Amino acid sequence: MGTGNHSQIRRIVISGYYGFSNSGDEAVLRSILLALEAEGSAQGVQIQPVVLSADPAWTSQMYGVESVRRMHPGDLWHALRGSDGLISGGGSLLQDATSAKTIPYYTGVMKLAQLLGKPTFAYSQGIGPVNRRWMDPMIRDVMKRSAYVSVRDVESAALLERIGVPPERIDVVPDPVMGLPLPANAAAAGLSARRAEEPPLVGVSLRRWRSDGADLARAAEALVALSKRKPVRLRFLPFHTPSDTESSELVMERLRGRLGEGSTAELAAPGDDPQQMLLEVSRCDALFGMRLHALIYAANRMVPMLGLSYDPKIDQFLHRLGITAIGTTEQLDAEAFADAACALLDNRDGWQARHKQAIDLLKQQSQKPAQQIVQLLRHTISR
Missing domain, CATH: 3.40.50.2000 (Glycogen Phosphorylase B;)
Known part of the structure; x- marks a missing residue:
C-alpha cells in the first residue's frame, strides 16, 4: 500500500463471544466497531472488520460487516491470513469459570495470528478468574507478544502482572460499552x-x-x-x-x-x-x-x-x-x-x-483502545 494522503485500508479480525444472542457481548462488538470507525476516520485509516461469530449471517446482517465461523478452522485460517491484525475482546474472554475450553480457544486464536506474523491487540478484556494454573502460560505468552494490551479493571491488570506480563505494557481502560451511543432513531x-x-x-x-x-x-x-x-x-x-x-x-x-x-x-x-x-x-x-x-x-x-x-x-x-x-x-x-x-x-x-x-x-477513556490500535495500524502502513 502507498503512503499518500488517501485513506488507507486495514482488515482487522475481531475475536470474541459474538453471535450467541447475548446483548452485553453484542454491545461490546457494536461499541468496538463504532470506535474503530470513528478513530479510523480521524486518523485516515479505513478499518474493514472481519468478525468471528457463532452466527456469521446474523452478525453480517446486524452490523454490515464481513463475518466468518468462529469454530471453523478453514474460515479462521483464511480470515487471519488475509488480515492486517487481530483484536481479541472485549468481554470476559480469558477466564475458566464457565468452561475449561474458553482460555485455550481465545489464546489459540491469538497464537495463530501471531504465528502468521499478524499484530494482536487485547481490547478492554476482563481477565479471570483463572483457577487452573496450567493456563497461566497460555495467557502470558500471547499477551507478552501482543502489540497492545488493555484490560477493563485493575484486578485484571494485577492478574496479568502476577503471571508475568510486564505492568508497563498493560492499559487499564473502561468496558467499551461505556462509549456506546443510543440508536440514531x-x-x-x-x-x-x-x-x-x-x-x-x-x-x-x-x-x-x-x-x-x-x-x-x-x-x-x-x-x-x-x-x-x-x-x-x-x-x-x-x-x-x-x-x-x-x-x-x-x-x-x-x-x-x-x-x-x-x-x-x-x-x-x-x-x-x-x-x-x-x-x-x-x-x-x-x-x-x-x-x-x-x-x-x-x-x-x-x-x-x-x-x-x-x-x-x-x-x-x-x-x-x-x-x-x-x-x-x-x-x-x-x-x-x-x-x-x-x-x-x-x-x-x-x-x-x-x-x-x-x-x-x-466514557471518555473507553475510546482509548481504538485510538491506540488505529494509531499502531497507521504506523505499520507508513513503514
Whole structure:
C-alpha cells in the first residue's frame, strides 16, 4: 500500500463471544466497531472488520460487516491470513469459570495470528478468574507478544502482572460499552419523560446462577418488598436469550398476586440490537442488575443502579463508580433492598450528581483502545 494522503485500508479480525444472542457481548462488538470507525476516520485509516461469530449471517446482517465461523478452522485460517491484525475482546474472554475450553480457544486464536506474523491487540478484556494454573502460560505468552494490551479493571491488570506480563505494557481502560451511543432513531422511538402520575420504571436484569434458584427467589422477595413501599413498574430486561427470558418469567411468576397496590411487572422484548436495549435501559428511573452489561448500560445513560453480585467483575465495575453491590447470589436482604431502591427513586438527581464525574471519565477513556490500535495500524502502513 502507498503512503499518500488517501485513506488507507486495514482488515482487522475481531475475536470474541459474538453471535450467541447475548446483548452485553453484542454491545461490546457494536461499541468496538463504532470506535474503530470513528478513530479510523480521524486518523485516515479505513478499518474493514472481519468478525468471528457463532452466527456469521446474523452478525453480517446486524452490523454490515464481513463475518466468518468462529469454530471453523478453514474460515479462521483464511480470515487471519488475509488480515492486517487481530483484536481479541472485549468481554470476559480469558477466564475458566464457565468452561475449561474458553482460555485455550481465545489464546489459540491469538497464537495463530501471531504465528502468521499478524499484530494482536487485547481490547478492554476482563481477565479471570483463572483457577487452573496450567493456563497461566497460555495467557502470558500471547499477551507478552501482543502489540497492545488493555484490560477493563485493575484486578485484571494485577492478574496479568502476577503471571508475568510486564505492568508497563498493560492499559487499564473502561468496558467499551461505556462509549456506546443510543440508536440514531432514539428521538423518534420516544425518549419522552415519564408523566408525573405514572409509577417509576425499574429495569430488572437477572440471570440464573445458582442451580437451586435460591438467588432468583431472593430477588423476587426483594422486588415484592419494594412494590409494597411504593407503586413501581418492574420491566424485566433479558440480556441473554432465551436463558434470561426464562429466568425473568420464573421471577415474574413468583411475583404474581404478591405485588403492592399499583405495581406491575412486564417483560421487555427489545430484539437483538444492543443499542435498542440501551434505549430500553435509558427509559428506566432505576435499574436492578445482575448482568454486568445491564449495569454498564445504566451507567452509560446515568440511570441509578443496584447491583446483585454473582462474579467479581460485578463488584469491580461498581467500585469504579464508588458503589457497593446491594447483595450477592448468596445473600440479599429484601427490606434493605427496598430501602436502597426507594432512596434512588426519590433522589435520582442526587445519585446522578454524585456519580457524574466518574461516569464521564469512564466514557471518555473507553475510546482509548481504538485510538491506540488505529494509531499502531497507521504506523505499520507508513513503514
